[in-house]
Amino acid sequence: MNTNINLLLRADEETLKRLRRVKRFNFIAITSLIGVGSLSLLLFLLIQIINPSSVRTQQNEIREKISKLQDRQAKLFVLNNRINNIEKILQRRIDLSYVNNSLLAKIPGRLFIEDLEIDDKAVVMTAQSTSLSAIGELINNLTDMVRKKEIIKSLTLSTLLFDESKNSYQVSVEAEL
Numbered sequence: 045m046n047t048n049i050n051l052l053l054r055a056d057e058e059t060l061k062r063l064r065r066v067k068r069f070n071f072i073a074i075t076s077l078i079g080v081g082s083l084s085l086l087l088f089l090l091i092q093i094i095n096p097s098s099v100r101t102q103q104n105e106i107r108e109k110i111s112k113l114q115d116r117q118a119k120l121f122v123l124n125n126r127i128n129n130i131e132k133i134l135q136r137r138i139d140l141s142y143v144n145n146s147l148l149a150k151i152p153g154r155l156f157i158e159d160l161e162i163d164d165k166a167v168v169m170t171a172q173s174t175s176l177s178a179i180g181e182l183i184n185n186l187t188d189m190v191r192k193k194e195i196i197k198s199l200t201l202s203t204l205l206f207d208e209s210k211n212s213y214q215v216s217v218e219a220e221l
Contacts, residue, residue, distance in 0.1 A: 138164050138221060143195055150185035154178040158214070167196070167219040172212050179204070179215045185197065195221060 140162050147167065151157065155178045161171040173179050189196045202216040 091102075094121065095218055140164070143167070143221065146189075146195055147186075150182070152178045152181045152185075152190065155182055165221055167221065168216070169219070170216045172210075172214045174212045176213055182215070183217070188221065190219075197221065 093169050143162055144160075147160075147162075147169070151171070152173075154175055155171050155173045157169065159168070161168040171179065171182060183199075183201065186196065186199050190199050196219045198220040200218045202218050203214070204216075205214045206212075207214060
């Protein structure tokens with residue numbers, strides 16, 4: 045048997061230094077962790093104690109601004125919707141000034157217009173002249189518009205009268221647009 049067996053381990057100086065370094069490092073790590081945690085907790089508590097009202101007022105101000113913006117957005121949506129609907133109506137609407145100008149261009153110079161009613165579906169015109177040829181020219185011009193499908197779809201001669209006291213003829217015409 046071997047008599048040189050040493051059952052007690054001798055601690056090396058180098059091993060002891062390493063153990064001391066590890067202990068110091070662990071102590072520093074735990075201390076810094078506890079320090080940072082306690083500092084964070086302390087700052088949180090200070091902020092909650094000192095300025096909760098200012099934070100709440102800021103929150104309320106931001107909520108008011110958001111609600112005002114939502115009201116404005118709703119108003120803009122309604123306004124845009126109305127504008128779009130008006131545009132649709134204007135696109136479907138007949139340009140009555142164009143109808144009026146076209147009809148007046150077809151009236152002979154010797155004819156006097158007593159009444160002219162224009163709406164989106166019909167035109168009613170009453171005219172007077174001392175000459176039947178002017179009335180005939182008006183009727184021919186309007187029937188040409190019907191044939192060419194300009195503005196007028198159909199034409200109806202309502203009345204044709206002779207007024208002996210004025211020595212003039214009166215005609216009433218209805219046209220469908």
